[in-house]
Amino acid sequence: MVEAAIAEHGLIGDLHSAALVSTDGSVDWFCCPRFDSPTVFGALLDDEKGGHFRIRPALDTYDAKQMYHPDTAVLITRFITESGVSEVLDFMPPAGPDVTDRHRIVRMMRCVRGAMSFDVDIAPRFDYGRTRHALHIGDHGAVFATDDLTLTLHGVREPGDPPPNHVAVDDGDLRVRVDLKAGDLRGFVLEAGADGPPRKLRVADLQGLFDETVGFWRIWLGRSTYKGRWREMLGRSAITLKLMTYRPTGALVAAPTAALPEQIGGERNWDYRYTWVRDASFSVYALLKMGFTGEAAQFVGWLRDRVAEAHDTGSPLKIMYRVDGTSDLVEEELPHWSGHRGSRPVRIGNGAADQLQLDIYGEALDSISFADRHGIAYGHRGWLQIGRVLDWLARNWDQPEEGIWETRGGRKDFTYGRLMSWVAFDRGIRMAGERGRPGDVAGWTEARDAIYDQIMTRGFDEERQAFVQHYDDKVLDSSLLRMSTVGFVVPTDPMWHSTLAAMEDELVTDSLVYRYDPAASPDGLRGSEGTFSLCSFMYVDALARAGRLEDSRLAFEKMLTYANHVGLFSEEIALTGEQIGNFPQAFTHLALIDAAITLDEALGA
16 A cells, blocks of 8 residues: 555644554554654555554545544544545644653544444554564554563453454454444554553543543633734644644653654655754743643743753753654664655654754743743843843854755855854844843944844845845845844835845745755755645744735735645645645644734734
């Protein structure tokens, strides 16, 4: 079989890990016990060797539809046949704030009309398919065991139910057929870290887990203060971001997946199951603007710890970390996996972790400053650590770096890195003045003004009448769409309007925006990529700030049509409209929220 398309999946999770469920009822991706752990199910990257947990009608022909239970992270896959209609409800009951090995995937099967038989196929492949497991079948379920991880399958039976029929075991895999008629509700709970053998569960147990999970998500989403035009879309984006947040630390992963290609068949296949300082800093704005103060405060605390470590070690911030704050992200390849639709190599870990990317200091300080103005204040020790980081940046901002896009074509004087270094100093100076805090404000001011002058003289190309990607070329870069957002240029500046016009000529196709042109700016990698959805929403934001509200709103509405069937966005969109890259991507949903709120405010004004 061929892997289901990236967009043909919905996301479920328990705030420690997450799973992707395809529109034909297959759990194609699940890492346990947390986001960056090895896979248990990885069919998304290799349908034959990756492992899966499939529940689908025992028929060759059926229609499948997928939706979320309203205002929740409970996914419903509906199967429609001539003989009946049934549903599979998938969810993971939220895990607590403490680190735990106990995680559950609940799969409820409900027959709505007529009758239907389901084929259930459970084929785990532990540790990216590198570790074999033993299967033990008991009276009430089964156990899939390795030395490092055990999964327990609990079955649901009511008194008088016949035992499951057509039970088959094949080299450690389990296959079962379940027959249902209208009104029947049965299912399974797949549990990691179970205490004891498989338990006999009743329908009431499943219903209790369902009610508890629905209640959690509706209470959480009810805290949103957003009342704008796109409530349903922003609510779904907020739930998606929450699903990608590691509850024990508040760290937000860039995506719950690894090695999904930016070009089908290409080599741009990276592991995104980590926390980027840049991406997660953006979350502070989105969360606070939607009223989720607790989540924003927790991430600011996580970021404060990373800043403290940078001070203690005398080294700059890493660009990314694991969700627990460690930074052992050694990159390796999985040669035994074919990759999504033949896209090799399959990479885990991320070698870009040790790159120098100066923009992260601006993103970090901007989010800290924004949080500080909204009541999430830094204490004395935290402020001293910020001051030392700014002192380091004052000595190091004027040097080549790898840049925001983590290219592997060598260090350059990237304009965006300089821009965000300017932001870092500007926000530090403002915090010192507003709070009366000590620091080398004179030195920071000197550095800020030097960066401003450098960008205006070397970062703006007179021939192109546009700000460019780096000082040694005329290449455009859509990361610079943030220049007006962060306050470096005013949206009415002719230099800014001509930059927007140049980007529209070269990087924008309808509402879709490329990061840059790899052919014009070699990035050390073969092949090309799709348009970058983050940049498309940044374009919406920039248009709104520039007063082009009709263009902004049309571009935004067009972008919403590229969401998948349940409102999720991957990293990129191919010119065919297909979603590519890791999925769903936090950065995209963060930018969607920011663009919607900016556009709402502009339209309201």
